Amino acid sequence: MRGDALLAKLYFNRIDEDLRRFSEEQSENLSKAAKLIADAVLSGGRFWVYDKGKAITSEVTGRAGGLLMVQPLQDPSGSQLRKGDVVAMSAVRGDDASDISLAEVAKTKGARTIAILPFRNPPKASRSLKDIVDLAIDDYAEPGDGCLEVPGHPSKICPTTGVINAAIMWAICAELVDELRRRGKEAHIYKSVFRVGSSEWNAKMREEFQKLGY
Amino acid sequence: MECQDAGGVPEARLLEEVEERMGLGLDYLNYVRNELRMVVEKEMGKIERAAQWAVETLASGRTCWHADIGHMPELEVRIGREARPNIFKPLRPTPHGREVRLPEVRPGDFVVLGDQFDVTEGFIDMALEAKRLGAKVVGIGASMRAYRNEIPVRHFSGKTLEDVVDLFIDTHAPMGDGALTEGLRIGFGATTGVLNCTIYWALCGEIVEGLVKKGLRIPE
Numbered sequence: 001m002r003g004d005a006l007l008a009k010l011y012f013n014r015i016d017e018d019l020r021r022f023s024e025e026q027s028e029n030l031s032k033a034a035k036l037i038a039d040a041v042l043s044g045g046r047f048w049v050y051d052k053g054k055a056i057t058s059e060v061t062g063r064a065g066g067l068l069m070v071q072p073l074q075d076p077s078g079s080q081l082r083k084g085d086v087v088a089m090s091a092v093r094g095d096d097a098s099d100i101s102l103a104e105v106a107k108t109k110g111a112r113t114i115a116i117l118p119f120r121n122p123p124k125a126s127r128s129l130k131d132i133v134d135l136a137i138d139d140y141a142e143p144g145d146g147c148l149e150v151p152g153h154p155s156k157i158c159p160t161t162g163v164i165n166a167a168i169m170w171a172i173c174a175e176l177v178d179e180l181r182r183r184g185k186e187a188h189i190y191k192s193v194f195r196v197g198s199s200e201w202n203a204k205m206r207e208e209f210q211k212l213g214y
Numbered sequence: 215m216e217c218q219d220a221g222g223v224p225e226a227r228l229l230e231e232v233e234e235r236m237g238l239g240l241d242y243l244n245y246v247r248n249e250l251r252m253v254v255e256k257e258m259g260k261i262e263r264a265a266q267w268a269v270e271t272l273a274s275g276r277t278c279w280h281a282d283i284g285h286m287p288e289l290e291v292r293i294g295r296e297a298r299p300n301i302f303k304p305l306r307p308t309p310h311g312r313e314v315r316l317p318e319v320r321p322g323d324f325v326v327l328g329d330q331f332d333v334t335e336g337f338i339d340m341a342l343e344a345k346r347l348g349a350k351v352v353g354i355g356a357s358m359r360a361y362r363n364e365i366p367v368r369h370f371s372g373k374t375l376e377d378v379v380d381l382f383i384d385t386h387a388p389m390g391d392g393a394l395t396e397g398l399r400i401g402f403g404a405t406t407g408v409l410n411c412t413i414y415w416a417l418c419g420e421i422v423e424g425l426v427k428k429g430l431r432i433p434e
Contacts (some may be wrong), residue, residue: 007419030239059286065391146297175239
C-alpha cells in the first residue's frame with residue numbers, strides 16, 4: 001500500500017529490500033557459485049556469462065572494476081561451451097524456452113550452470129530454468145517484472161530483474177575474488193579506461209590472464 | 215568503506231588466508247545498499263525536479279530523450295523491455311566533423327544523459343548540443359571531482375558533464391568503479407551500471423506518477 005512516498009523512492013526502497021532479503025536468505029548461494037566457478041577456472045575451464053537481453057553480460061564483461069576472466073557467451077545455442085566450463089545465466093523469467101535449452105545443452109556438454117531468475121513464474125509455466133541448472137538463485141522479481149502500481153494502469157511498471165540480477169552477478173564475482181584468494185590465487189581486474197595508467201595496467205593484466213586463465 | 219584504490223598491497227598480504235568472515239560478495243551488496251541510501255538522501259529532490267521537467271515536456275507535446283554511455287543501462291532500458299513505461303526515446307546522435315548533432319531534438323524537449331563518471335567527451339558534446347537546441351538537460355553520473363589527479367577532465371573545454379547540464383544527479387559511485395579495495399591491488403566491483411539503472415527506473419516511476427496526477431496517459 002502506498003503512503004505519500006514518491007514512486008521514485010518506492011522504487012529505491014524495493015531495490016534495497018530485495019538486496020537486503022537476498023543477503024539474509026541466500027548469501028550461501030554466493031559462496032556456492034564462487035566455489036563452482038573457482039573449481040572450473042582453476043581446472044582449465046572458462047567462466048561465461050549469458051543473458052538474452054545482453055544487459056547483464058555487457059555489465060560484467062570487459063568492465064572497469066571487473067574480472068578479466070568473465071567472458072560473454074554470444075551464441076545462445078551453447079556452441080562455445082565445452083566440458084569443465086561454467087556459465088552464469090541471468091533471466092527475466094524462468095520459463096523462457098531458449099534459456100532452458102541453453103542450460104540443457106550446457107549440461108549435456110559437461111559444463112556447470114548457475115542461473116539468477118525469478119522463482120515466481122507465470123501460472124501457465126510448465127518447466128522452469130531453476131529446476132535444470134546446478135545452482136538457482138531467486139531474484140524475487142514479480143511476474144511481469146514490474147514493481148510499481150500506478151492508478152489506472154493495467155500492470156505494474158519499472159522492472160527489478162536488471163538491477164537486482166546485475167548486483168547479484170557482481171556479488172558472485174566479488175565472492176569469486178575471495179574464493180580464489182583462499183586458494184592462494186589473485187583474480188585479474190580491469191582498471192577503468194578513464195583512469196591514469198589504465199592502458200599499461202590492463203595490458204599487464206591481459207598478459208597475466210592469458211597465462212593463468214583467471 | 216572508502217571509495218579509493220588500495221594502492222600497492224604486499225604480495226604476502228594478498229595471498230594470506232582469508233579469515234572466516236562476511237565475504238566480498240556481501241560486502242559488495244552492502245556497498246550498493248549504502249549508495250542507494252546516499253542517493254535517496256542527497257539526490258531524491260533532483261530526481262523529483264527532473265521528473266517535473268519531463269512531465270511538463272510531455273504535457274506540452276514535446277519529447278523526452280535518453281542516452282547512456284553503455285554497458286548495462288543502454289540495453290536494460292531498451293524499447294520492448296518488460297514493464298518499461300514508454301517515457302523516453304533513445305537519443306541518436308550523428309557525427310558532424312568533430313562535433314555531434316542531435317537532429318531529432320527540438321526546443322522544449324527533455325534530455326537525460328547517463329555517464330559512467332563525469333568526463334566522457336561525447337556526452338559532454340551531446341549535452342552542449344542539446345542545450346544549444348533549447349532542450350532541458352539532466353546528467354546522471356558519478357562526480358569524480360575529488361579524484362581529478364586519477365580521473366582527469368578530457369573535454370577540450372575543460373568542463374565536466376556536471377558543469378554543462380541543467381541538473382546533475384550523482385550516483386555516488388566509487389572512484390574508478392572499484393567498490394571493494396581491502397587486500398586488493400586495485401578496486402573491484404563497478405556500481406555505476408546498477409545505480410544508473412536504478413535512478414533511470416525511479417525517474418520513470420516518478421514521471422508516470424506526475425502524468426497520472428495531471429490526468430495524462432503514459433505515451434503509447
